[in-house]
Amino acid sequence: MNNCSSKRSPADEYPSSVCCDHRPALREIARGQSLVTQLRAVVLPALQADERCDLAAQMLEGILDCSRKAMSELQLLLSSNSPADDDDDHVDDKRRVRKISDDDDGCSSKAAEDQNAKPLRQHKRRRFGDSVSVETPVPHYDGHQWRKYGQKHINNAKHPRSYYRCTYRQEEKCKATKTVQQREDLHYANSNNCDHPVMYTVVYYGQHTCCKGPAADDDHVVVDEASQISSQSQSQSSSSNLQPARAGDSNQCSSISVTCSSSTVVEDCNKLLDILPAADDLTTDVLLFDLTAYYAPLDLDINWEMDADALWV
DNA sequence: AGCATTTGACCTCC
DNA sequence: GGAGGTCAAATGCT
Numbered sequence: 289m290n291n292c293s294s295k296r297s298p299a300d301e302y303p304s305s306v307c308c309d310h311r312p313a314l315r316e317i318a319r320g321q322s323l324v325t326q327l328r329a330v331v332l333p334a335l336q337a338d339e340r341c342d343l344a345a346q347m348l349e350g351i352l353d354c355s356r357k358a359m360s361e362l363q364l365l366l367s368s369n370s371p372a373d374d375d376d377d378h379v380d381d382k383r384r385v386r387k388i389s390d391d392d393d394g395c396s397s398k399a400a401e402d403q404n405a406k407p408l409r410q411h412k413r414r415r416f417g418d419s420v421s422v423e424t425p426v427p428h429y430d431g432h433q434w435r436k437y438g439q440k441h442i443n444n445a446k447h448p449r450s451y452y453r454c455t456y457r458q459e460e461k462c463k464a465t466k467t468v469q470q471r472e473d474l475h476y477a478n479s480n481n482c483d484h485p486v487m488y489t490v491v492y493y494g495q496h497t498c499c500k501g502p503a504a505d506d507d508h509v510v511v512d513e514a515s516q517i518s519s520q521s522q523s524q525s526s527s528s529n530l531q532p533a534r535a536g537d538s539n540q541c542s543s544i545s546v547t548c549s550s551s552t553v554v555e556d557c558n559k560l561l562d563i564l565p566a567a568d569d570l571t572t573d574v575l576l577f578d579l580t581a582y583y584a585p586l587d588l589d590i591n592w593e594m595d596a597d598a599l600w601v
Numbered sequence: 602a603g604c605a606t607t608t609g610a611c612c613t614c615c
Numbered sequence: 616g617g618a619g620g621t622c623a624a625a626t627g628c629t
Contacts (some may be wrong), residue, residue, distance in 0.1 A: 434606070435606085436605075436606060436607085437606090437620095437621070437622080437623095438607090438608085438620070438621060439606090439607075439608075440618090440619065440620075442618085442619075443617085443618060443619085449619085449620095451620070451621075453621095464621095467620090530625095586623080
């Protein structure tokens with residue numbers, strides 16, 4: 289609550305009151321989660337005819353579970369250290385504004401009793417504080433189920449920004465949201481060059497409080513027009529055997545380099561290495577895992593690196 | 602019919 | 616006043 293809020297850019301807008309700032313660690317863990325989900329998008333379709341697909345799925349889920357738990361612990365630390373953020377919402381709530389359905393307010397007597405009267409409309413603006421940004425070619429395959437609630441053209445941006453909230457927002461009061469926007473760097477935007485996928489910037493706001501967790505049923509993963517365009521541009525003659533709703537199908541990776549520093553994670557990844565070469569229907573040429581096993585003293589010390597310039601076909 | 606997405610309007614913040 | 620985030624009616628899809 290101390291007002292040490294010197295002017296900061298949104299990217300590093302962390303309260304100085306937090307003596308031990310875990311947010312960079314949170315960012316890294318979130319990035320690791322994203323990378324594992326991308327890996328899952330590559331691996332599971334390749335193994336779908338293999339009986340070890342379930343095993344691979346379980347191990348990948350285990351990896352994600354590790355990082356989720358680490359994230360939860362850090363979130364607890366953060367929330368206890370920053371009372372300003374422990375509001376139920378991560379946005380300002382200075383005013384509640386009643387939506388004016390008509391230009392006059394003369395029908396106040398009606399609105400007073402009518403249960404159909406428009407509720408107080410909370411219109412809030414989010415803060416940048418606890419956001420996590422991820423660059424990914426598969427923005428929708430992050431293990432959670434999202435519902436799109438808006439899309440905006442952003443100033444000086446070529447592509448619109450899509451707004452998603454957790455599917456279980458109402459039933460489980462889950463306040464997690466995310467925005468997805470296609471990157472427009474020339475390096476990535478040249479979708480005609482099949483060496484690189486279309487990349488998206490995904491920004492996550494808030495933590496999932498729903499107990500659904502990552503979607504066990506991947507068919508529920510949301511795919512919007514952006515991914516479909518991406519899919520079309522990258523695999524114009526893609527096999528119709530693949531389930532089109534799976535975001536992982538939209539990008540086939542020929543080479544992935546993953547570096548992690550968690551003993552649990554490394555163990556699971558090594559099991560995966562035993563499985564993958566046996567898969568017959570691998571659509572990828574090579575799946576290369578560069579697992580550098582730095583055994584960390586804490587599970588929290590998960591440090592992932594992915595070769596973002598891996599070859600994509 | 603029910604659910605998800607689209608899209609213009611509305612709202613807040615800078 | 617502009618930009619960005621959200622709402623909610625309209626529309627589309629299954």
